[in-house]
Amino acid sequence: MLLDLHQVVTAPPGASTPRIGPISLSVDAGELVALTGPNGAGKSTLLAAITGRAPVLSGACHLATGTRVQLVEQAHPHDRDLPVSGRDFLAAAGADPHPPAPLNDWLDRRLDAMSGGQRQLLRVWAGLTAPGDLVLLDEPSNNLDAGARAQLHRLLRDRPPHRGLLLVSHDPELLALGCQRQVTMPAGRT
Numbered sequence: 001m002l003l004d005l006h007q008v009v010t011a012p013p014g015a016s017t018p019r020i021g022p023i024s025l026s027v028d029a030g031e032l033v034a035l036t037g038p039n040g041a042g043k044s045t046l047l048a049a050i051t052g053r054a055p056v057l058s059g060a061c062h063l064a065t066g067t068r069v070q071l072v073e074q075a076h077p078h079d080r081d082l083p084v085s086g087r088d089f090l091a092a093a094g095a096d097p098h099p100p101a102p103l104n105d106w107l108d109r110r111l112d113a114m115s116g117g118q119r120q121l122l123r124v125w126a127g128l129t130a131p132g133d134l135v136l137l138d139e140p141s142n143n144l145d146a147g148a149r150a151q152l153h154r155l156l157r158d159r160p161p162h163r164g165l166l167l168v169s170h171d172p173e174l175l176a177l178g179c180q181r182q183v184t185m186p187a188g189r190t
């Protein structure tokens with residue numbers, strides 16, 4: 001098992017409330033596990049706990065020894081300030097430099113000259129193909145139009161087969177992509 005959470009209770013980085021959880025889930029190599037739940041339930045905070053940026057207040061969060069984690073966060077306003085080309089961004093991430101069309105058409109463009117959706121797809125590609133065993137995707141279809149959502153589905157469908165994926169999403173189309181399990185985050189507590 002790459003990731004095994006048992007009754008984990010966490011809280012946002014630097015805060016002691018709200019308490020998030022308890023939640024249990026596991027992700028094995030090759031599995032796609034979906035994490036759903038209402039806005040504010042704590043899904044992004046749980047990803048922060050898995051990557052060590054938020055505390056595990058009780059329960060156990062176990063990553064198999066040597067597991068490399070790639071986190072693709074929700075689109076961040078500072079993304080657009082990065083003065084690098086798509087090609088340099090993929091190189092810096094250690095990602096596959098040959099994404100499928102139409103992503104390959106954007107590689108000579110600077111990130112700050114791409115649309116938010118184009119940056120988002122490139123970030124997902126980087127997360128899926130950079131060295132890693134477990135990929136954490138935080139609401140990757142946010143702000144994508146129908147065409148970009150279709151591209152995202154293709155990237156996920158054709159992902160490297162042995163990686164484990166934990167997919168945070170509210171998007172029914174994404175959740176229908178063939179998740180092994182769907183786990184619902186309980187509402188947060190103060």
Ligand SMILES: Nc1ncnc2c1ncn2[C@@H]1O[C@H](COP(=O)(O)OP(=O)(O)OP(=O)(O)O)[C@@H](O)[C@H]1O
Nearest residue numbers: 012015017018038039040041042043044045046188
């Ligand atoms: N830095 C912080 N300090 C205090 N509270 C925070 C902080 N960051 C988030 N929160 C609170 O923690 C709770 C969980 O937030 P989080 O972003 O993890 O939820 P989420 O399930 O990912 O939500 P969404 O579906 O809207 O993205 C929310 O009530 C939020 O207001």
